[in-house]
Amino acid sequence: MTVRNDNLPMVPAQAGQALAEGGVARAREAYERFAEAGEMALNAFEASMAQTFEGWRSVMGSSRETAHQLTESNVAGVRRTREQWEAAGARLYNAFEDNAAHAMAAMREIGHRMLVASDTNIRANLDFAERVAKAADAREVAALNVTFLQEQARRLTDQMVDLHQTTSRLAREAAARTETP
Template sequence: MTVGNDNLPMVPVQAGRAMAEGSVARAREAYERFAEAGEMALNAFETSMSETFQGWRSVMGSSRETAHQLSESNVAGARRMREQWEAAGARLYNAFEDNAAHTLAAMREIGHRVLVASDTNIRANLDFAERIAQAADAREVASLNVTFLQEQARRLTDQMVDLHQTTSRLAREAAVRTETP
């Protein structure tokens, strides 16, 4: 049997199905490469941020050492000033590092949840495309479409609730850290 349209050449059903299945397979392969590249980018970002913090640590350490050397040559008053400066600098740096670490962890958790949700949705769409390509007739296509739309609506609702709960929890945790001395 062949399927026809007045504006298109006649294409045998099996050839059309084979083209559709091949296209879905190529799309799935392309997505797998995209997902892998995304994960590599996320890992590179985390590595870069880690190296940035290491740089901050070394700068703070060298500043402390320089201050220590300079103040060693002064009298007891300078020593007290150095100790106060070091304590204030340590508190400032520790607060900065703590806040930055928590912010990055929160960003990573939200980003991870968004990536997982996106990945789930794309894979569901590719699976749906495969089922459509293998459908026997228009009735089966319509049934698959209705089922897919219902599943997708549930999936998106669950993902949005999860993302809302996650961001709310992270905001509450940040507020508690801000309020605690």
């Protein structure tokens, strides 16, 4: 038994399928542009952070040079104090730079894994939409939907496990760096 709604215009099945496939293709193209823009934004952020760290290096270097010039005119006791201060400053600066580099690397790894997971999920959704647009009937759509939901549940579980393992490993590595002298 077919239920008709006389208020809606009749659209041939092939025309509807072609319209759906065209819509999915446009969505895929739009996502590709979005993904490229996201990659460009990530690269710009990394370049900005690198410039910030370079600025810190410059400030720390000029501070050490200024301190060196000021204490150069003092007596031997002050010279010894200056050397101790410079050594402590160098250790502090090296620790700061090392920690910043590790933090940036950790943020980059987590961000990369999240971007890859998002990209994988969006592409899977677009692939699913393409298959639904090409489906012959409602039974095929229902079967595609069940399969997609099972695959997506597995994919999300794998992604969450990967992200948990990555963040746990990075936290352990950070803790180990703080425990070593």
